[in-house]
Amino acid sequence: MARPYNFSAGPAALPDEVLAQAAGEMLDWHGCGMGVMEMSHRGREFQSIASQAEADLRELLAVPEHFHVLFMQGGGLAENAIVPMNLSKGGVADYVITGSWSQKSHKEAQRYCEARTIASNADTRHTSLPDPAQWQLSADAAYVHVCGNETIHGVEFQSLPDLAALGSQAPLVVDFSSNVLSRPTDWSRVGLAYGGAQKNIGPAGLTLVIVRDDLLGHALSICPSAFNYRTVADNHSMFNTPPTYGIYIAGLVFQWLRRQTEGGLHGVAAMEARNVAKSRLLYDYIDGSGFYVNKVDRACRSRMNVPFFLKDERHNDAFLAEARDKGLLQLKGHKSVGGMRASIYNAMPLAGVQALVGHMREFAARHG
Numbered sequence: 001m002a003r004p005y006n007f008s009a010g011p012a013a014l015p016d017e018v019l020a021q022a023a024g025e026m027l028d029w030h031g032c033g034m035g036v037m038e039m040s041h042r043g044r045e046f047q048s049i050a051s052q053a054e055a056d057l058r059e060l061l062a063v064p065e066h067f068h069v070l071f072m073q074g075g076g077l078a079e080n081a082i083v084p085m086n087l088s089k090g091g092v093a094d095y096v097i098t099g100s101w102s103q104k105s106h107k108e109a110q111r112y113c114e115a116r117t118i119a120s121n122a123d124t125r126h127t128s129l130p131d132p133a134q135w136q137l138s139a140d141a142a143y144v145h146v147c148g149n150e151t152i153h154g155v156e157f158q159s160l161p162d163l164a165a166l167g168s169q170a171p172l173v174v175d176f177s178s179n180v181l182s183r184p185t186d187w188s189r190v191g192l193a194y195g196g197a198q199k200n201i202g203p204a205g206l207t208l209v210i211v212r213d214d215l216l217g218h219a220l221s222i223c224p225s226a227f228n229y230r231t232v233a234d235n236h237s238m239f240n241t242p243p244t245y246g247i248y249i250a251g252l253v254f255q256w257l258r259r260q261t262e263g264g265l266h267g268v269a270a271m272e273a274r275n276v277a278k279s280r281l282l283y284d285y286i287d288g289s290g291f292y293v294n295k296v297d298r299a300c301r302s303r304m305n306v307p308f309f310l311k312d313e314r315h316n317d318a319f320l321a322e323a324r325d326k327g328l329l330q331l332k333g334h335k336s337v338g339g340m341r342a343s344i345y346n347a348m349p350l351a352g353v354q355a356l357v358g359h360m361r362e363f364a365a366r367h368g
């Protein structure tokens with residue numbers, strides 16, 4: 001039986017195939033007599049799961065040799081502290097404010113370094129992106145932090161800023177919690193990227209960090225050993241017990257991604273083509289509807305999270321209740337923004353977005 005379409009912002013829907021495979025392997029992984037949750041993280045079985053997951057991820061995202069892939073815990077919010085503890089040396093770090101998540105990153109970093117705001121879109125209520133040419137880059141910044149996709153406000157960098165071209169030597173730090181693997185990552189512009197797994201990768205509890213080699217080894221002495229990138233890298237993410245089941249599910253998602261094709265494209269390129277088609281369908285319908293509205297500047301609209309409003313908000317509850325009845329779940333907007341939000345990550349098929357647009361059209365016809 002087909003499941004409902006789940007538009008949750010996170011933890012979010014996972015591919016049916018992945019969940020079915022995990023269910024089938026729950027009691028006995030590959031005939032070893034143990035489920036994955038019951039294995040020693042240092043045993044042969046789990047070592048093969050973890051190394052395959054890393055290899056698949058490296059291939060999918062074309063991660064260069066001189067970057068480490070770290071499987072950590074604590075989520076995106078813990079990284080808001082872990083990044084400055086590892087990279088800032090207690091000095092200056094530059095933050096670009098584009099919405100709730102980058103705001104939180106900046107606030108937390110202030111506990112560990114001189115975290116400056118070098119640009120902000122607050123004047124547009126987080127519906128635009130400040131032009132990198134106007135950023136007030138600090139000459140002595142240890143890094144520049146951006147949020148690649150603002151999950152709540154629906155604002156996404158369509159290409160990462162080229163700091164070198166702006167005259168900065170600082171490494172770029174990217175929070176890619178909600179758009180990792182939805183499009184390629186240009187590693188030539190990135191020093192470190194981090195993200196919680198629960199949007200586009202797998203279960204909550206796993207945090208992915210991909211960091212350039214030269215950025216290791218500069219942690220503040222107060223940095224907990226388990227959060228020191230050098231320590232984590234030297235121990236292949238097994239300094240302490242890693243989130244083993246999360247790594248396993250992430251690995252299944254990576255294999256699922258590697259199997260995806262779209263118009264001759266494979267893997268992340270296929271996902272990107274699909275995400276372009278899905279988001280275009282939804283935005284085009286909203287813009288032409290006269291009944292719904294999305295307020296984000298077209299140049300930086302997120303392909304992953306589409307906030308929208310009914311022009312007459314008195315219909316909000318009916319819209320959500322009828323959506324639920326049609327098997328369209330978790331469309332309520334974030335409380336700080338209101339309205340609706342459709343999160344359409346990699347695991348959301350085009351058919352799910354078509355079903356949503358069908359509901360929106362039908363609802364508008366009855367109430368317009």
Ligand SMILES: *Cc1c(COP(=O)(O)O)cnc(C)c1O
Pocket residue numbers: 010074075076077078101147149150151175176177178196197199
């Ligand atoms: C969800 C999210 C976070 C928070 O992640 P936690 O795992 O809850 O700490 C941080 N940044 C972005 C962009 C997110 O979407």
